[in-house]
Amino acid sequence: MLRLLLMSDTHLPKRAKELxxxxxxxxxxxxxVIHAGDWVDAATLDLLESRSQRLIGVYGNNDGPELRARLPEVARADLDGLRLGVVHETGAAAGRERRCAARFPDLDVLVFGHSHIPWDTTAPTGLRLLNPGSPTDRRRQPHCTYMTALVDGGRLTDVRLHRLPPRNPADGALTADFRDDA
Structure with a gap:
């Protein structure tokens, strides 16, 4: 069994000082560890490379030449028989399942980012689409988020969206009174 950690759109150090x-x-x-792009700084890539058993990442639209030189636009991996893909952008929400199923017919799961909006749907072909949201920039969402999941015998199980405590706008620190009751 493999434990996955999914994130995207960290935008460090622009949206937060650290993860x-x-x-x-x-x-x-x-x-x-899976990162679906918009790292913004190479230091976050370096950190995740040094702290992860295995890192799968792609560059996003806000990633400059240094990150684009080190990361692919699309990544693919076989995880214990699960055919996984990672890409930053998938286009508009309307028609996403159809478009992604046509573009990635050989995948079981596609992890994507860009919108900062958590997403978990399955295309009619069986392709599972996951967007973990952003752990540092919630935009129009109520919370910053990331996901975890398990791979067991080639199947994705136990997909969980994790809400993060709000940050204190004055100093970027997490507030102490947050309770995640979801």
Whole structure:
């Protein structure tokens, strides 16, 4: 069984100074860390490379030449028989399942980012589409988020969306009174 940690759109250091502590604490527990682009700085890539057992990442539209030189636009991996793909952008929400199923007919799961909006749907072909949201920039969402999941015998199981505590706008620190009751 493999434990996955999924994130996207970290936008460091523009949206936050560092990865949120709850997300950072998940790194040593994950067999595979997946980042669906918009890192913005190479330091975050360096950090995840040094702290992850295995890292699968792609560049996003906000990633410059240094990150584009180190990361692909699309990544593919076989995880214990699960055919996984990662890409940053998939286009508009309307028709996403159809478009992605046509573009990636050989995948079981596609992880994507860009919108900062958590997403978990399955195309009629069986392709599962996951967007973990953003752990640092919630945009129009109520919470910053990331995902975890398990791969067991070539099947994706136990997909969970994790809400992060809000940050104190004055200093970027997590607020102490947050309770995730979801």
């Amino acid at each position: 949120p502590a709850p997300l950072f604490a998940e790194l040593p527990r994950a067999d595979v």
